[in-house]
Amino acid sequence: MQPREFFIEDRLEKYRTNSFCNLGESGLSNYTLGEILDQLSISPSELSKIPLDDSPNQGSEELRNEIAKLYGQEVSSSNVLVTTGTSEALYIYFHLLLKKNDQVSLLWPAFQALYEIPMMLGARIHKVESGFADLFEKSNRLAIINHPHNPSGTNLLDSDWELIESFCKNNNSLEFLFDEHYRFLDFAADMTRSGALLCANCSATGSITKCFGVVGLKIGWLIAREDLIQKARSFKDYLTHTVNPISEFLACKILQNRQTIIAPIKERIQDNIHYFQSKLSSLKSIEHFLAPDSGLVSFPKLKGGILSEEYADRLYENTGVFVLPGINFETDGYIRIGFGEVTERFREGINRWVAWESK
Ligand SMILES: Cc1ncc(COP(=O)(O)O)c(C=O)c1O
CATH class of the missing domain: 3.40.640.10 (Type I PLP-dependent aspartate aminotransferase-like (Major domain))
Known part of the structure; x- marks a missing residue:
């Protein structure tokens, strides 16, 4: 059998670079090479x-x-x-x-x-x-x-x-x-x-x-x-x-150096999770959310009848917030949210999402 298209990759490819707030990603927002070298105390000449x-x-x-x-x-x-x-x-x-x-x-x-x-x-x-x-x-x-x-x-x-x-x-x-x-x-x-x-x-x-x-x-x-x-x-x-x-x-x-590098990353992800939880009651389309106890993604359930792709498209068009529709995991009625976005953009994205849901 030939492999089918890789559903999540196709969507990520389309939106990951253009979205204002990328919650579709399953990874941390990436560092620049310079930022990683600084954290590791490596000089550019050592790298060269x-x-x-x-x-x-x-x-x-x-x-x-x-x-x-x-x-x-x-x-x-x-x-x-x-x-x-x-x-x-x-x-x-x-x-x-x-x-x-x-x-x-x-x-x-x-x-x-x-x-x-x-x-x-x-x-x-x-x-x-x-x-x-x-x-x-x-x-x-x-x-x-x-x-x-x-x-x-x-x-x-x-x-x-x-x-x-x-x-x-x-x-x-x-x-x-x-x-x-x-x-x-x-x-x-x-x-x-x-x-x-x-x-x-x-x-x-x-x-x-x-x-x-x-x-x-x-x-x-x-x-x-x-x-x-x-x-x-x-x-x-x-x-x-x-x-x-x-x-x-x-x-x-x-x-x-993993322990030094991972500590602020865990802090950022948990901070984003807590912020999301604090706004959850205003996100009326979400029926159930289980905060992740590890990793940086979650798969909240949408209220009955909401189609995940239609919801993700409308959210993106109206707010610039990108989430992955559950249909990309062949499971409709859910969305996947990532918590690895930089804090300010994460919070602004959630605020825009809340404002859009409240209209
Ligand atoms: C559960 C799981 N396994 C494997 C992979 C593939 O990893 P890589 O990007 O390192 O090839 C991913 C990527 O998101 C993943 O989430």
């Missing part, structure tokens, strides 16, 4: 010395070591493959694992790449709206767990982890993929717990791009058992082969 060589295909040892430190003792640099964005890691992983008619289950709604690429490979998708039992029972090959979850902003509970752990340990035939793109943005902890190598059949993907406001660096990774990483490294030779050495250098520095 980076050789524009190919880096090692698996990723530099230094960066893989930094990434491995984000996980438990089970993970070493040989379990890490550095990729061009998480998307490349997902693409490779699915191609290595899946074949026609394999059954794949995932939490629904979902980031489209998590099911579109498996579908392209002929896999059968089971969309699980609630309950982990279904996630495990409806699949014979792969269960995908995206946490913190895009688009809902929810995270796994301790009881979910207990269930996952006992299931992984008692089921060798099934593979588990934890998509942990938003792992650095846990408001109650340093980082969200990871499912990487919980058992040999557990893999995980991660990224610095959206959490740290450096989407253009395009650095992601795959964590898996060594034999799978070696196969994935070999597959990557047919795709991007190596990552950009400037991105690799900066990614390494960001991870070395």
Whole structure:
């Protein structure tokens, strides 16, 4: 099967650069190179010395070591493959694992790449709206767990982890993929717990791009058992082969300084969430909003009968505020809001939204 259009990307491409207030994005509003260099105390002359060589295909040892430190003792640099964005890691992983008619289950709604690429490979998708039992029972090959979850902003509970752990340990035939793109943005902890190598059949993907406001660096990774990483490294030779050495250098520095950089980012996101909550009663079209406890997106429900695309279009035309319609997640009656916009623009955008709803 050919992949269908990537629904959210098409809309983001159309509006992300023109909107006054971008709540359609699932990442932090991005820093400039100068801002990141300042935060890392790197001088432009230091940057200018980076050789524009190919880096090692698996990723530099230094960066893989930094990434491995984000996980438990089970993970070493040989379990890490550095990729061009998480998307490349997902693409490779699915191609290595899946074949026609394999059954794949995932939490629904979902980031489209998590099911579109498996579908392209002929896999059968089971969309699980609630309950982990279904996630495990409806699949014979792969269960995908995206946490913190895009688009809902929810995270796994301790009881979910207990269930996952006992299931992984008692089921060798099934593979588990934890998509942990938003792992650095846990408001109650340093980082969200990871499912990487919980058992040999557990893999995980991660990224610095959206959490740290450096989407253009395009650095992601795959964590898996060594034999799978070696196969994935070999597959990557047919795709991007190596990552950009400037991105690799900066990614390494960001991870070395991650706690200092992430603290004001978490503050900004929580501040935006609180501001949104303070105005919620004036946003009459929203029926239900669950504040994210990690990550930076939420998926509020619209009042009965409101079509998400029509609502998002009218909101944009009247206020310049861009939100993603739920229909782009193949789930109408919802919108996805991101909380990564700069504070002043976020507040002005919400004020305009409130004024428009009050007319
Ligand atoms: C849950 C999830 N997984 C994967 C990706 C893809 O990540 P990247 O932009 O690093 O390729 C995204 C991007 O938004 C995402 O939200």
